[in-house]
Amino acid sequence: MAEVVRMPKMSDTMTEGVIAKWHKKVGDKVNSGDLVAEIETDKATMDFESYQEGTLLYIGPKEGEAVAIDAVIAVLGEEGEDYKALLDGDAAPAAKAEEPSKEEAPKEEKAEESAPAGEQVSAEDLGVTVITMPLLSDTMTEGVIAQWNFKVGDSIKSDDAIADVETDKATMEVTAYAEGTLLYVGVEAGQAAKVNDIIAIVGPAGTDVTPLLNQKPAAKAEVKSEEKKADAPVETSAAPEAAINTSSDSRVKASPLAKKIAKEKGIDLSQVKGSAEGGRIVKKDVENFTPSAAPAAAASAPAKAAETEAKTVSLPQYIGEERFTEKPVNQMRKTIARRLSESLFTAPHFYLNVSIDMDNAIAARAQINEVAPVKVSFNDIVIKAVAIALKQHPAVNSSWLGDKIRYNEHTNIGVAIAVEDGLLVPVVRFADGKSLSHISAEVKDFAQKAKAKKLQPSDWEGSTFTVSNLGMFGIDEFTSIINSPDGAILSVGAIQQIPVVKNGAVVPGNVMKLSLGCDHRVVDGATGAQFLQTLKGLLEAPIRLLA
Numbered sequence: 001m002a003e004v005v006r007m008p009k010m011s012d013t014m015t016e017g018v019i020a021k022w023h024k025k026v027g028d029k030v031n032s033g034d035l036v037a038e039i040e041t042d043k044a045t046m047d048f049e050s051y052q053e054g055t056l057l058y059i060g061p062k063e064g065e066a067v068a069i070d071a072v073i074a075v076l077g078e079e080g081e082d083y084k085a086l087l088d089g090d091a092a093p094a095a096k097a098e099e100p101s102k103e104e105a106p107k108e109e110k111a112e113e114s115a116p117a118g119e120q121v122s123a124e125d126l127g128v129t130v131i132t133m134p135l136l137s138d139t140m141t142e143g144v145i146a147q148w149n150f151k152v153g154d155s156i157k158s159d160d161a162i163a164d165v166e167t168d169k170a171t172m173e174v175t176a177y178a179e180g181t182l183l184y185v186g187v188e189a190g191q192a193a194k195v196n197d198i199i200a201i202v203g204p205a206g207t208d209v210t211p212l213l214n215q216k217p218a219a220k221a222e223v224k225s226e227e228k229k230a231d232a233p234v235e236t237s238a239a240p241e242a243a244i245n246t247s248s249d250s251r252v253k254a255s256p257l258a259k260k261i262a263k264e265k266g267i268d269l270s271q272v273k274g275s276a277e278g279g280r281i282v283k284k285d286v287e288n289f290t291p292s293a294a295p296a297a298a299a300s301a302p303a304k305a306a307e308t309e310a311k312t313v314s315l316p317q318y319i320g321e322e323r324f325t326e327k328p329v330n331q332m333r334k335t336i337a338r339r340l341s342e343s344l345f346t347a348p349h350f351y352l353n354v355s356i357d358m359d360n361a362i363a364a365r366a367q368i369n370e371v372a373p374v375k376v377s378f379n380d381i382v383i384k385a386v387a388i389a390l391k392q393h394p395a396v397n398s399s400w401l402g403d404k405i406r407y408n409e410h411t412n413i414g415v416a417i418a419v420e421d422g423l424l425v426p427v428v429r430f431a432d433g434k435s436l437s438h439i440s441a442e443v444k445d446f447a448q449k450a451k452a453k454k455l456q457p458s459d460w461e462g463s464t465f466t467v468s469n470l471g472m473f474g475i476d477e478f479t480s481i482i483n484s485p486d487g488a489i490l491s492v493g494a495i496q497q498i499p500v501v502k503n504g505a506v507v508p509g510n511v512m513k514l515s516l517g518c519d520h521r522v523v524d525g526a527t528g529a530q531f532l533q534t535l536k537g538l539l540e541a542p543i544r545l546l547a
Contacts, residue, residue, distance in 0.1 A: 002077030003052050004086055007067045009135060010041045016068045019061045020045050028056045030076055037073075051141065055079040058087070121211045128203030128212070129178035131162070133193040140167045142194045145187050154182050156202050158253050163199070174199075177253070177280075181205040184213070254281035261286045265317055287319065332422040343484040347400070348520040351479050354532045356539045358495050358510040364542040372437045378512075379415075379469045380440040382492055384545050385538040387411040387431035390465055393531040397464050398522045399485040405522050414463030414483055415443055417450045424450045425466060425483055426459045436545070467492060477513040487522040488531075491515040512539075 007017050018040040024030055030050050037048045054076035061067045075083045123130045133143050146164040150156060161173035162182070184201040187193045201209050252269040254262070258281045262269050265286070272289045274281035329337075361381060368376050390397040390411045399406040411432045414425040426446035428439055449455045466483040471494035480491045493513040500509030514535070518528045538544050 002083040005074040131200040178202040389534040398487040408464040414466035416468040
């Protein structure tokens with residue numbers, strides 16, 4: 001039978017969601033757990049997985065459209081099934097929140113008709129509030145009570161966190177949003193409860209909730225009635241509520257962050273109008289509040305006002321404006337995010353660090369550039385040294401292919417080049433056989449093409465090892481994520497002038513730090529260390545590069 005799919009509540013401040021992208025289209029088969037859509041909330045863009053199975057019969061909002069919480073966004077059912085009656089029923093105010101299928105409507109009507117006759121008792125009849133297991137994540141189907149913060153008989157305030165609930169993603173607090181005495185706890189610590197199952201009941205002390213708990217058929221109606229009550233002020237006792245709101249901020253429905261900001265700014269929360277669900281005060285309400293009724297608050301709580309005034313005088317208020325700019329993610333950034341995420345979360349990285357005495361390399365570079373047709377950089381020297389060292393340590397010049405390891409006999413060195421939109425890694429092929437001038441000219445050509453966006457796929461494919469150099473930006477030392485499927489990557493820092501010990505004396509020295517990132521599936525610690533020893537020897541005696 002066809003079932004409606006509604007816009008879920010994915011954050012505590014969410015009132016509507018925007019369909020960022022549909023991953024299914026009408027006619028597609030949907031299984032429980034399938035990714036149906038991406039929904040943009042007020043905090044993040046999150047994946048929306050289906051809890052139902054069937055054929056996607058109907059899609060309501062288009063991509064980019066905003067939809068209110070609990071509004072119908074799709075219908076699932078059997079292929080060819082007539083679902084229009086579900087949409088018509090959802091449009092009627094009387095049936096808005098209740099029915100995922102036609103069969104449940106007669107049951108609810110019957111329950112409502114029988115209540116006045118005394119056969120059914122609702123939470124409103126007893127003056128209590130039913131607390132159910134909330135939906136705390138987009139993929140949550142049940143939650144485990146990690147611990148109860150109150151026991152039966154304790155007094156509860158509306159903003160008290162009555163329990164900690166462990167979901168499939170994190171352990172989060174459950175707020176009561178009700179005043180009174182904790183009358184009933186339905187799930188013990190360590191036990192699981194499905195979303196919307198009753199976990200607690202709060203109400204006047206001494207209230208017998210046994211009739212309410214014994215009504216299995218009416219449980220669903222009670223849960224939904226409580227969900228409706230969350231959209232309006234609790235009406236169990238209007239006079240005590242008024243007294244609470246005027247006497248103390250601690251009993252006003254407000255988020256912890258809103259309370260903290262109000263305390264810092266000396267704002268009486270009883271004068272602030274909440275914009276969140278159930279009139280709850282959130283951060284933006286406090287920040288946008290104009291204290292026009294401050295004298296009245298001072299009259300009702302003179303001691304507190306005096307304390308607040310003293311704090312205000314000693315620390316002037318500063319109200320800033322939160323601003324940001326959002327830009328769509330371009331294809332280059334998407335590719336970088338995908339490839340580096342796959343590398344970091346798939347390849348077990350480890351890092352080895354070494355310091356290089358660059359005095360001889362500085363002198364050699366100066367002599368080479370006196371006769372070279374193309375000016376040679378320190379990066380060119382590192383590339384050449386890496387290529388020669390890889391020939392001596394083929395295990396570092398390897399790639400993980402799942403069921404086998406490829407040991408490359410050629411040395412194709414990827415050179416990371418920063419561009420405006422991200423990062424490109426063109427490849428210097430057969431670098432061990434090329435002169436320093438040849439490598440320098442090739443790298444400069446790649447850099448010009450990269451900035452002009454003229455690199456071709458053949459320019460950045462086929463690397464066996466990657467060199468990333470941030471020394472030119474003054475970075476002393478850093479680590480890099482491996483450019484998969486390479487087995488290793490070298491991070492090159494800046495040359496620093498620091499005191500060093502030579503021949504027992506402290507003298508000025510030029511030191512460059514290197515960090516080798518290795519995929520532990522193909523490169524072991526000792527193997528990486530031996531490679532760095534060879535590389536260190538080549539860079540500290542650069543005459544060997546010309547042999």
